[in-house]
Amino acid sequence: xxxLIKHPRDFYxxxxxxxxxxxxxxxxxxxxxxxSVRMGPGYFPTMLGxxxxxxxxxxxxxxxxxxxxxxxxxxxxxxxLVLGSVVLFGVLVRGAGLVPSLILLVIVSAWASDQFRLxxxxxxxxxxxxxxxxxxxxxxGLPFAIIGPWFGI
Amino acid sequence: MDILANLSLGFSTAFSLANLFYCFVGxxxxxLIGVLPGLGPVATIAMLLPVTFSFQPVTALIMLAxxxxxxxxxxxxxxxxxxxxxEASSVITxxxxxxxxxxxxxxKALATAAIGSFIAGTIATFLIALFAPPLAEMAxxxxxxxxFSLLVLxxxxxxxxxxGSLLHALGxxxxxxxxxxxxxxxxxxxERFTFGAPWLADGVNFVVLAMGMYGLGEIINxxxxxxxxxxxxxxxxxxxxxxxEFKHILPSVLRGTTVGSFLGILPGGGAVLSSFASYAVEKxxxxxxxxxxxxxxxxxxxxxxANNAGSQTSFIPMLTLGIPSNPTMAIMIGAMMIHSIxxxxxxxxxxxxxxxxxxxxxxIGNLFLIVLNLPLIGLWVKLITAPYxxxxxxxxxxxxxxxxSINNTEWDVFMMAFFGLAGYVFSKLECxxxxxxxxxxxxxMMEEYLRRxxxxxxxxxxxxxxRPLSATLLVVAAVAMVVVLMPxxxxxxxxxxxx
Numbered sequence: 001x002x003x004l005i006k007h008p009r010d011f012y013x014x015x016x017x018x019x020x021x022x023x024x025x026x027x028x029x030x031x032x033x034x035x036s037v038r039m040g041p042g043y044f045p046t047m048l049g050x051x052x053x054x055x056x057x058x059x060x061x062x063x064x065x066x067x068x069x070x071x072x073x074x075x076x077x078x079x080x081l082v083l084g085s086v087v088l089f090g091v092l093v094r095g096a097g098l099v100p101s102l103i104l105l106v107i108v109s110a111w112a113s114d115q116f117r118l119x120x121x122x123x124x125x126x127x128x129x130x131x132x133x134x135x136x137x138x139x140x141g142l143p144f145a146i147i148g149p150w151f152g153i
Numbered sequence: 154m155d156i157l158a159n160l161s162l163g164f165s166t167a168f169s170l171a172n173l174f175y176c177f178v179g180x181x182x183x184x185l186i187g188v189l190p191g192l193g194p195v196a197t198i199a200m201l202l203p204v205t206f207s208f209q210p211v212t213a214l215i216m217l218a219x220x221x222x223x224x225x226x227x228x229x230x231x232x233x234x235x236x237x238x239x240e241a242s243s244v245i246t247x248x249x250x251x252x253x254x255x256x257x258x259x260x261k262a263l264a265t266a267a268i269g270s271f272i273a274g275t276i277a278t279f280l281i282a283l284f285a286p287p288l289a290e291m292a293x294x295x296x297x298x299x300x301f302s303l304l305v306l307x308x309x310x311x312x313x314x315x316x317g318s319l320l321h322a323l324g325x326x327x328x329x330x331x332x333x334x335x336x337x338x339x340x341x342x343x344e345r346f347t348f349g350a351p352w353l354a355d356g357v358n359f360v361v362l363a364m365g366m367y368g369l370g371e372i373i374n375x376x377x378x379x380x381x382x383x384x385x386x387x388x389x390x391x392x393x394x395x396x397x398e399f400k401h402i403l404p405s406v407l408r409g410t411t412v413g414s415f416l417g418i419l420p421g422g423g424a425v426l427s428s429f430a431s432y433a434v435e436k437x438x439x440x441x442x443x444x445x446x447x448x449x450x451x452x453x454x455x456x457x458x459a460n461n462a463g464s465q466t467s468f469i470p471m472l473t474l475g476i477p478s479n480p481t482m483a484i485m486i487g488a489m490m491i492h493s494i495x496x497x498x499x500x501x502x503x504x505x506x507x508x509x510x511x512x513x514x515x516x517i518g519n520l521f522l523i524v525l526n527l528p529l530i531g532l533w534v535k536l537i538t539a540p541y542x543x544x545x546x547x548x549x550x551x552x553x554x555x556x557x558s559i560n561n562t563e564w565d566v567f568m569m570a571f572f573g574l575a576g577y578v579f580s581k582l583e584c585x586x587x588x589x590x591x592x593x594x595x596x597x598m599m600e601e602y603l604r605r606x607x608x609x610x611x612x613x614x615x616x617x618x619x620r621p622l623s624a625t626l627l628v629v630a631a632v633a634m635v636v637v638l639m640p641x642x643x644x645x646x647x648x649x650x651x652x
Contacts, residue, residue, distance in 0.1 A: 013582045017324040024331055024346070031343055037612035041343040044600040048331045055324040062320070071581050075377040079577060082373050082549065083570045089553045090566030105553060106546040112376055113542035124543055128550050140204065142558050
């Protein structure tokens, strides 16, 4: 299959457009289409879905004829650590509170860098979270617990 | 004169203590992020949006605008001194500016950039004051059909001016339009594409999307590039131009201002394209004693003036029509909406103090910038070498807190992570996120105008072609599309972007 695809970027981008467009059309079947005089909630999304499928199809067909560079490798370590640290923060912030969840966010995300040192990261984590607690909670009055209910304080 | 009365209203607004202070804060922050690697104006404005909730709307906009044009100044400093443009709009400046620095003329290059930017900023401020009122007045006469056609034209022009593949720009626009209509349909009350999730009922928040794509996605990209920033100059001297030198660069500055002012108005234009186009013009027109690319002062003066002029005139379509011409303007629209101001032609008549105050603040901000950047250059130089491995976790912290504070829900944090991944995948596929962001903002507007236009015409699509103004706009869009698809032109377009 890969020998057929001469332009992987066009192919996969086209695949993405078509999949999203098709998905939109399928989901929008549950919405009232209406008529062109009184457009229902399904009218515009179906139209866009159709256009997206069209663009995707052209891109995929084109990828069989035009030559193009391959897609560079994904840096999984960076993706998992950076995005994971953010998700972790979202999961923990209510229960553990702002400071503990920020400390974890900084350490996990800093790990994504080649120059990661645990000591520096720890120091940075403590400084950033204390600063954030002072500025955002004490200063701007955002509704976060600095130390959350999980710690029973 | 109306203009003078308007400008004096603007200056009296902008000269209030709070507005002056936040204008200053904005341009300092802007210069800072311009100098610091890997943090752009879109992500910064998105991060600071929650901080401005408690501000007066005009104060919030003044500060956020300051970040935007301040970043152009800061970006050119790094371009000249370390050959690493802090912002995309300074890529071109690095060519000749850094060559000048290597020759020991860093001070002269920096002074040229700052003075050129200031002149361009001044002229652009007047252009906005001159052209915004008639445009807004014209836009007030627009019916839904005209608005729909205008949005089509805007999106088409943004495709034409986008980097890379036209087809992908088109795909990204449709993707953005679709993403924009997630949530409750204002007309029928039906929830669309929410999968029954209550946190999607209000749709995807623009800040969440922008921070994911431009904040997190960029960080992952920067981490894999692993470039080192070595500062070649420890101190900079000779930060002034002689009268003869000033007279020498003035034509380039004015040409750059013209190019930039024009391109800034076009959708998809703005600072980046302006600097590239101006460099191409200078290469053709200027009679430089030094070859371009080897430290021609015209190659700094033109593009630097152009990117500043362009970044300011891009406010014209945003303020008068409510149409963003680049992602930064899209986020400014988001900021206005948070302060319950509906961007569009009515802003000028209903909120004159806000409108003119913002414009006057731009000129004051430019004045601050020239003061900040020339004498304080040493301070910024030190920041250039700020270690990225310590910076990016802090950026993530601000993104996370910023996003969760908008609606106080952790689902926005998860969504931001999702868009971070999406932004990274898009960059691997060479799909530009900018057209998608435009589509996202314009999606709900477009649907609404289409619905209204068709309601008024009893479902007849020909209404877009029978109303003269609407037809003109669509013809212009069609011509732009055809022109860019012609093989000879599309080849030229690729060359321009490669330069």
